[in-house]
Amino acid sequence: MKIIKGGICAVEGVLAAGSCENDYGVAVIVCEKSTASAVFTSNKVVAAPVIITKEAVKDGKLSAIVANSGNANCFTGNKGLENGRSMAYKVAYKLKLNVKDVAVSSTGVIGRELPMNIINNLIDNTVDNLENSIQASANAAKAIMTTDTFSKEFAIETKLKNGKKIRIGGICKGSGMIAPNMGTMLAFITTDINATSQELENALKKAVNSTFNMVVVDGDESTNDTVVIMANGKSNTSIDENFQEALEYVCSKLAKMLAKDGEGATKYMEVEVKGTSTNKDAQNAAKAVVSSSLVKTALFGADLNWGRIVAAVGYSGIEMDEKIISISLKSKKHSVKIVELGVVNAFEGTQELLDAENIMKEKDIKIIINIGLGNCKATAYGCDLSYDYIKINAEYTT
């Protein structure tokens, strides 16, 4: 597997562009005659663009995506559906595509009508600049940002088992309201694999489950989350296990970027839970720890209050026995076991305590929890909870 440049445009035949005006941005991605699949928010309040894209992708085909930032077009009734459909129509008309093959995504404030004059101008400008280039993917990634502090793209090239090379590229956005099941995050993935929409759906669901769905920033889940994959078949080779592995790798890289860019984040945290009897238990415990406000503030304050980790595992509801639990902290340089089989190693006066305190001061911290009961494991991705999270969210719409 080779990391390459170009994001979504690393894939042959993909065109992209993005433009911004004040608080609004529009990105357009064209990947003509693709098979496609998508995963959406499980929030019962569903934004208009989610409804439109669900319809569009139902037949397993897409040719383009138009996405805007600055307004979620959610809780906007029939007017919202009308506005979302007109975005798809405008792109389809300009590019001579079937409007049924254009997906729509929106992210931003909930409950306000889309300013269609601004959005229409941005769509015109964006479509006029479509191209296949590194810059084009970067512009698209930038146009969908809201409170993100950096744009997020990633691409790889890998060999399938038959020796043929395929590529996968992706862009995504999201930094607050990211929770189990993808709070306000949008991700668009392109590939040149030759796959049926059913094959893509299986591959995407599996990949999203262990990556995007394991990112927690604040526990809120958005009304607009969407992950779309489009496969244009230009590699002339079919899906296999190597493709699955590569897709999960791309999704995990994008997911980690989301966690690192959590609103106000000063530190990145990975929580690996292993030794559970079920995968679900490992996922639930890892998410509970990564979501805990007390663990997150301890991380921010570089305060080794590891009891909060134990407490979070305890209330996650998983099968466990505190007498056989082990907990390690790891940074890029150091590693220390603070609890081993239920016994505390890192107490007053030990080297373990000093080491653990030093790890807590670093920027990139991994917490490894061994439940000691089985062979299942899962990893969750998150960040600390800082003063800036509150600053960003206390002043968002004003």
Added chain:
Amino acid sequence: MKIIKGGICAVEGVLAAGSCENDYGVAVIVCEKSTASAVFTSNKVVAAPVIITKEAVKDGKLSAIVANSGNANCFTGNKGLENGRSMAYKVAYKLKLNVKDVAVSSTGVIGRELPMNIINNLIDNTVDNLENSIQASANAAKAIMTTDTFSKEFAIETKLKNGKKIRIGGICKGSGMIAPNMGTMLAFITTDINATSQELENALKKAVNSTFNMVVVDGDESTNDTVVIMANGKSNTSIDENFQEALEYVCSKLAKMLAKDGEGATKYMEVEVKGTSTNKDAQNAAKAVVSSSLVKTALFGADLNWGRIVAAVGYSGIEMDEKIISISLKSKKHSVKIVELGVVNAFEGTQELLDAENIMKEKDIKIIINIGLGNCKATAYGCDLSYDYIKINAEYTT
């Protein structure tokens, strides 16, 4: 129902005392020969005092409670059980009580051994000062505080249906790590009702479910939560519906104090969800809104980002239809319907928007959500998320 002074000591025959030394405090409550019941944390990591008190209350009888703050005596293995039991033994020995009738509670840092020299001194001092007085209840309430900014007590006198008067008094602590199912909160309730332990258990479970279990500060759940009720029977009158109502009133008053004293809280929030088809749906939606970091930061910033309320209801998983939802905001002085049957009232240029923005600036805010599907309802209690929450929790153990 009449509000009276004296907290737990408002009840005849109850003795109390509390003393503090540096970061530690000890409270002792004596309510001899009581029937008793208790509700505990559902966290799978359970502190030693919870294990001890579960054993003590198993026969439905208690005579005293000894509680300490500053150390949770949790994740402390056999040594923790030994230390907790020695606290009960010391109180029993000094007061000539059966050690099986003494409950133990602890709150504070997890994973550190209890400093028994300090705790023993505090127990000696506290037991020597036991009395039935307004000051004694106040001292006990103060001794169990951790990051609480004010001590919490409440008492009432009410007439039962047979015309006889009974009293109920309570003290409690807790301000962070308060979540669904009572994160780090301790509450001790005394009453002169004459009840079997089974009657007390039914009454307490019902009352806790709609009060303490509906308080959310940060979503973390503690390893030490305990609510104990002791009934000494001195009123010579049996339990009836009026007692249940009075008990729920006392618990709701104490629960609101917990929410108002949420760590770093600058504002108090009540969320009432009505019109659901089940009670569970009403509880889940109310808790989702009151727990949402985005709603909490919007409250802190006086930012009318009501879309976050809709989103939280949506991800709570309840049965709902966004087309018939209504949302009102209420303060002590004002009230405004911002969404009515799925249609936004409070948009740019309306009086409703100005009114709603003004309510958001107040200190005491009620959010009322009508789902419009049924006749069930529930209320959750919470607070905003401020810079101080992070300050308090980023520097807790250091």
